[in-house]
Amino acid sequence: MKHKASNFGFLQPHNQELAEIGEAAERMYALKQPQASISVIRTFAERLARLVACQESIDDESIDQKERLDKIGKKFKRTLDESIIDKFDKLRRLGNSATHEWRGNLRDAGASLRDAYEISVWYYKKYISYNPPASYEFELPEVLPELDKEEIQTQAEQLNAAKQNLLQLEKQLQQAQVSLDTNSGLIESLQQELNHAKLRALQAEQQFQEMGKRLIYGGDTKFLSGLMTEIIADALIEQTCLPPSNWSETHEHTASLLSIAEESLQVISTLIGERSQKVLTLSSGENIFPGLGMVNDAVDLLKRATDLHEGIFNLIVIGEFKHGKSTLLNAMLGGKILPANTLPTTAIITMLVRGETDKVEIFEAEPKQSKIISIDEFRKSYSLSSSDQETIEQRGFIDRFENIEYAKIECKHPLCSGGVRLIDSPGLAEQLSRTRIATNFFKQSQAALFILNACQPLGENERDFIETYFKPGFVDHVFFVVNRMDAIDDEDEVEEVKNYFRNYLKNYFLDSDGKPDLKRLDRHLFFTNARAALNARLKEPVNNQALEASGVLELEKALERFLSSPDKVRSALSSTFKRLINIVYDAHARIEHEKAALEQSIADLELRRAESEVRLQSLEAKQEEIRETIRVYSEVIAAKLCSNLAGYLSEQKDLWKTKAPHFITTSLFNPLEIATSFVSSSKKENIKRTLERDTQDYLQNIFKDWSNSAAFVADEELKKLSLRLETEITEFSRELVSVENFFSGGVNEGPSVIEDLARNREEKILQLVLCLAMGDFSHMSSALLGRGDWLSFVQGAIFQAAIGTFVLSVFQGGPLGWALFIVLEIGQFIFNMNRHEDEIIRSIGDKIHQELRNRLPQMQESITWRTKEQFWNLAHHLTESLQGQIDEVRQEQQRIIEQKKTENFSVDTEKKRMDLIGQELVLMFNRICEATYSKTYSLDQIKWLSRGEKLI
Ligand SMILES: Nc1nc2c(ncn2[C@@H]2O[C@H](COP(=O)(O)OP(=O)(O)OP(=O)(O)O)[C@@H](O)[C@H]2O)c(=O)[nH]1
Ligand SMILES: [Mg+2]
Incomplete structure (x- = not known):
């Protein structure tokens, strides 16, 4: 489906940023996001007012929109059509209530769009040209109908099929080109078919992306990201797979x-x-x-x-809570090294490496630093305590370990020799941010043990994970372990369980014809009783019979084979x-x-270099455009985050009633307590402290929830930005390769060679940017980053911008000064009206949410600032890499000329x-x-x- 051109398109040649903001507002309108649309129009109107103020030389950065509009109104006095100033003002007011209170319906949004359009026409006529482009007539964007999941699935399948077909045809064409130089007819007809296929794939992709955009607004991002990941994974596998060969296993x-x-x-x-x-x-x-x-x-x-010399090889143990990950690792190591318990235990990524000391090193994220602690201290302070568990149960997350990246423990076990690092991870189903850490480590691992539970059929999270990260036919580095087999005593049932898992997983282990390969499956699927294995190993002497029966020995053998075979390498x-x-x-x-x-002669080279230089300089100018693109997106994204936060907070107000009992210590509201608090200052202090703590907990909880979802709020913009940057980098690489080619006299005739070289260069730029931006694990990541990581990096940047203590820091400095006020008010209630506890809670809620509303602009400013900072970093890394590439070409040309001029050369x-x-x-x-x-x-x-x- 095609988008109607934007009403604001006529601004494009004069002010691209305004045109894009206008278009973004229209898009949100079409997607039934009136508040977001109005909020973006507010930004639009602010920009426009600033432009007017600049034109009239009355701009002053320190004033706000209202003051600016007053100044404009005064400046023009009677000459300015009053309705224009009214419109500006209306957009300001509506925009404020959409941004801060999440108010506004579709009709308001439509009217705002029209007003925004009219004031931009006024601006255009006054300052740009009195003759506006013929084609403009305001038209309200069409509101898009709801999407049907099945339709999306079909569309995704069509896209995949089109891509497959394209690949196939490209391959045929290349084969034909190599073997049939003379048969130009065949090449021509294939070329035609290829062009058609390309067109079809492009159309399918466009349609799919169109749906993707709408789907994201529909809130179903998981589904889409699953599909997208699959497509990206396909592309990656296509690129990296190599023919199987006969390995010798020594x-x-x-x-x-x-x-x-x-x-x-x-x-x-x-x-x-x-x-x-x-x-x-x-x-x-x-x-x-x-x-x-x-x-x-x-x-x-x-x-x-x-890296190869050091043989660094990460083997990660991953799976849901309490399936026995830590117990299995302990059983393999033959000692209770890692904390394991009947309740969720592992709190942070724990990496076991070969070494002599029994110290534990804890790596922190911000500031980046590490500290050494004893193993006892590690067990005591770095696993989930019972109060952590309570918090998780009540609130769904804890943030005690937020700043910890991972722990590193040295151990002497032979499994860790040859650079193998065994990695224990916290359960997958916990909050998103922790799952993200486990998933990141998973991506940096060369092999994985995926732990399942014999007593539970595969859950949704497990299926999601398997389907997202494992590709049928490409799971030779994964070992599936169904643990807790001892819990099934009936023999028939044991077989049933085994068959259940076999059936599900067989589609991942395929033979060369793409059919399930059961032998291969059996080499990668194990049924264990980790607890029994650990107990057997702890006995003196070791209880070999029990160990054998536990299934762990068999798994270890397979792992050892894998780790000492060329498979590992x-x-x-x-x-x-x-x-x-x-x-x-x-x-x-x-x-x-x-x-x-x-x-070439020196004179020729000099001439070419001069011409190349012009092209290189225009590439340098392009960097400015890239920076500008990133800046514009960062603003739209920040605006979206801000308006989403406003909406979210107003929702929280409604949810307060149900949430409050989990946070507020109601025993405080016992009339006697309150009454005595008026005579006892320690009582009063106690009530105040408890209330402060409760409210703080509540705030942490809601902001945490919000920041977990923040990256998804801007998903569409992020995807667009990633796509746009990739296109810019592709064009940049192409031009650079073509400059090189031109300088040397055009040796690489075929466009396909230029394409290839450009693609290699493009990949290099992406890798450089990603490595620079990713920090700590870059030495490993440099070997593992793929194109798909580009998007996750940008998402990560957003996540960084949205989390952290920044929102909460707004509340710093006597976290809740109003708590005392609440105490007093409660006292008043009780003495004067004998109010009910419910009403007290409601009153506290009102106070908190009123305070949140008051502080919203401050929080929004902080979000905007952080978001812009993140994107500035991105722009900086990217342009730095691009400049590096340009300089390299420049220096190389210089060198060749100098070299030719050298005597005796x-x-x-x-x-x-x-x-x-x-x-x-x-x-x-x-x-x-x-x-x-x-x-x-x-x-x-x-x-x-x-x-x-x-x-x-
Ligand atoms: N019956 C039985 N219990 C087991 C088995 N493996 C582990 N357990 C028990 O299950 C509980 C959880 O084991 P952990 O090793 O802590 O599980 P985990 O997957 O590391 O859990 P988290 O770290 O919280 O994600 C402990 O009480 C173990 O003793 C097993 O094979 N059979
Ligand atoms: Mg554990």
């Missing part, structure tokens, strides 16, 4: 494979890195000076080589491999460029050096492939791989 093989990979990565890093005067002897025996100047890539590869290597393919491809393109450039020698580097690169690349996948590839095949093709 430990020596693994060790030699690792050392080959590490050595080859080091050589490749030297070959492509800084140009050096230190001789390198190649496999052929020849000596050269290595270096292509791809410094960043070289550093990246070297870091990956170090393959898991660790696969992302490096993908990066390597791109680097080898880029290096070859660079060699070709440089060789071609060397052929021989073009032939340099070309030979380049060729030798190129050959050695393919050789080194193939050493890794040979060892890992028992295969070697030609340069052409490497190009194919780089495009994400599977080689058949």
Whole structure:
């Protein structure tokens, strides 16, 4: 379905920001979000008033909209049509009550849109051109009908099918191009079909995105994000999967494979890195000076080589509360190292690493720091206490561990040798932010134990997790463990339970024909009794019979096999491999460029450089646009967060009655207590303190809930922003590659080569930005980040902006000064009117919510500021990376010219050096492939791989 053009489109050429804000307001109207729409129109009117004030040289940043409008009114006196000032004022008033009180219906929103439109026409005629574009006539946006889930599903399926078809056709076309150069007819007809398929896929995608936008407003984000993740996962798998091969399963093989990979990565890093005067002897025996100047890539590869050397390998144990995750790890380690209990226990991510001390290191998030504590202290202070559990039950979350990232415990167990880190995680079904932490760790893990419970069929959370993160046919790194098998005593029932889990999971373990492979499933599905295993190991001597019967031994064997087999290395290597393919491809393109450039005369090169410089400068100017895009979105997002908070708080007022009993200590309202509080200052102090604490708890709870959902509020804008940035980066990369190509005289004729190079560059930029922004785990993440992480990063930024203590900090400084006032008022009630407890609670609620309303503008200001800060950081990282890329091209051109001007410089020698580097690169690349996948590839095949093709 197509959107009607925006009423505010005519502003686009003159003020893109205004046009976009206007369009955003229309969109919210169409999606039946009147308050959000009115609130955005308020921003629109404020912007416009400022523009008018600037035009009239009466602007003053320190004044508010009302004062500004007064000034404008005075300035124009009788000359200004009064209705214009009235309209401005009406939008201000309506906007305020929509933003602060969540008031306003669809009719108000429609009228506001019309007013906003009229004042912008007035502005246009007065300051831009008296002849407005012919096509404008205000038209109220159409309100969109509700969506049908089935329709969305069908649409998603169609999109997937269209994408599959597209991939298939692209592949056929490439094959045809390679093998049938002469048969241009076939290529042409395939090309036509491909174009049609592209169109269909594009249409399907547009429709799907359209639905996605509406769906998000409908509040069903989980469903959509599930679908989106699936699509992204598809794309990723398409890019990274490699043909299966015959692994030899020996430990020596693994060790030699690792050392080959590490050595080859080091050589490749030297070959492509800084140009050096230190001789390198190649496999052929020849000596050269290595270096292509791809410094960043070289550093990246070297870091990956170090990671491989250290063999860092995360094995995470994940699953719902109380399924026995910690007990299973303890059973495997043979001691009660990790806290485990009958109630939810594990509070933070706990990483077990090989080491000699028995100290625990706790890593905190903000400020980033760590502290060492004893294991006893860890058990005592870093697991869920009974009062934490109570809090979770009552309120659904706790925030005691909010600032803790994870704990690291050293242990001597052989399972942790060879760089393996065992990671225990808190139960998945807890609050969103903790699940997010477990999920992030999961994403950075190379293998996982997913713990299920024999006594419970798969729950919704478990299914969601499995369906989102595991892809049928690609779960060789996952071990499913059905624990608590001892709770099922009937033998028939045991079989039933086993079959139930087998049936569900078999679709994830497939053979080469895509059919369920039961043998493979059995190698990855275990039925255990972790508690019995732990007890058996704690006995002296160990009770081997019980251990055997617990099923844990079998699981351990499978894990050991996995961890000492090339599977482990393959898991660790696969992302490096993908990066390597791109680097080898880029290096070859660079060699070709440089060789071609060397052929040119200095005069020609100088000329081309001058022209390149113009293009590079316009790319530099583009960065400003990118920054501006991010700024505009940050404002729309901040406005959305602010108006959502206003709405949320007014909802809370209505919910107070049901929530209050969970928070307010009602025993306080015993008339005797209150009465004595008037004579006893300690009593009074006590009531005041209790009330303050209760109210604080309540506030924490509601703000926590809100911040958990805040990232979703702006989901649509985030998706749009991500898409827009990706497009900008794609265009940027394309132009940069084309400048390089132009400088060297156009060696890379085919558009597909330019596309590939541009895509590699684009990926590099994304990785750089993400790594910079992600901090701590970047050394591991650098190997694991994918395109899908881009969106989650931006979401993370929003989350950061919405959480933290910032909202609560508004209440700091004697957290609730009005509590005393409430105490007094309660006293009045009791003495004068003998009021009922319910009414006291209502009165407290009124006070709290009144106070919240008063402080809302302050909170909104704080949110706006934080959001903008987050996005400023994003803009900064992004433009910094882009500038780095531009500078690199500039320096390279400079270097080639300088080099040619050097005395004794021989073009032939340099070309030979380049060729030798190129050959050695393919050789080194193939050493890794040979060892890992028992295969070697030609340069052409490497190009194919780089495009994400599977080689058949
Ligand atoms: N009967 C039986 N009880 C078990 C088994 N495994 C663990 N338990 C018990 O289940 C309870 C919870 O175990 P934990 O290991 O703390 O569970 P968890 O999954 O780590 O729980 P959280 O950390 O809270 O997410 C403890 O009392 C264990 O003794 C088992 O196989 N059979
Ligand atoms: Mg636990």
